[in-house]
């Protein structure tokens with residue numbers, strides 16, 4: 001049987017909330033894929049997921065990547081573990097789907113850009129799943145086809161109902177705002193050149209010293225402005241909206257994607273998606289299916305290592321902007 005005919009054999013690293021979701025999707029909903037190795041620092045989580053998907057546990061993450069039966073790797077460990085694990089995938093020449101953020105600092109992200117360039121082919125795909133969401137794809141098509149005229153402004157809203165206390169303002173930028181950084185780059189097809197963060201009154205549920213919500217303002221190479229409201233403790237639901245204002249029209253997505261309006265007892269109402277799995281379920285599945293098909297051919301099909309690096313560089317400037325209240329310039333290094 002040729003490589004393209006048999007299932008892609010995957011190692012999943014980190015089977016917490018996101019990794020367990022991806023492992024189940026690979027095992028049950030993705031064509032041509034098989035999870036053969038599971039790794040997690042928490043042995044009981046690894047054992048539970050491995051038993052469910054019919055894989056074996058490998059206790060060391062680097063050994064899991066290098067296991068001879070593994071063709072490709074999905075990394076869903078926390079961001080601070082990504083640099084070493086993605087490097088190991090590149091060293092082994094194995095395609096990898098790495099959850100965002102690529103790493104937690106610009107230098108280590110750029111080292112991965114260089115390491116992939118040394119390999120000579122794209123192997124690293126980033127988990128910016130919004131690019132695979134039907135609404136974001138339609139918005140991108142509308143812009144590309146000229147349906148809004150020249151895009152002038154992008155307004156984003158990103159609200160999570162609740163997060164753990166370690167989610168301080170810096171983490172909000174690196175882990176949450178990173179999605180809008182990629183959305184802006186994807187929709188406008190240009191780099192971000194500066195970041196400013198407006199820090200207002202914080203919600204009483206935020207820990208001392210954490211600005212939640214914040215308004216992040218980006219400028220792009222051509223001078224366009226992108227705004228992002230990031231709120232992670234609304235206590236309400238998962239709300240992700242994006243509006244593009246162009247010269248001849250505007251378009252907004254995420255308004256009521258799952259809002260089934262019901263009318264009973266003289267009242268009307270609906271439900272907002274409670275979390276990212278409900279909102280982006282289709283996007284995660286499409287992302288995985290396309291990655292599996294590409295990885296079988298030894299490549300990627302989606303945002304790559306440069307997109308991961310650029311997003312981390314913008315977020316690093318964003319962290320400085322949070323700390324200082326100043327507008328901070330983004331200077332990307334050379335693209336190999």
Ligand SMILES: NC(=O)c1ccc[n+]([C@@H]2O[C@H](COP(=O)([O-])OP(=O)(O)OC[C@H]3O[C@@H](n4cnc5c(N)ncnc54)[C@H](O)[C@@H]3O)[C@@H](O)[C@H]2O)c1
Nearest residue numbers: 014015016017018019040041042076077078079081099100
């Ligand atoms: N694309 C999305 O919408 C989305 C949603 C949620 C999380 N994420 C990303 O997925 C990643 C994981 O987030 P999560 O919410 O699932 O976190 P989590 O804490 O629920 O899970 C992380 C798991 O990794 C394990 N782990 C930690 N360090 C490890 C290491 N060095 N090697 C092996 N295992 C290790 C932990 O024991 C834990 O089980 C993060 O990068 C996060 O930003 C993306």
Ligand SMILES: O[C@H]1[C@H](O)[C@@H](O)[C@H](O)[C@@H](O)[C@H]1O
Nearest residue numbers: 158160175176177179232276
């Ligand atoms: O890791 C999660 C995930 O990326 C979600 O999509 C985002 O809404 C959260 O803010 C973030 O913390």
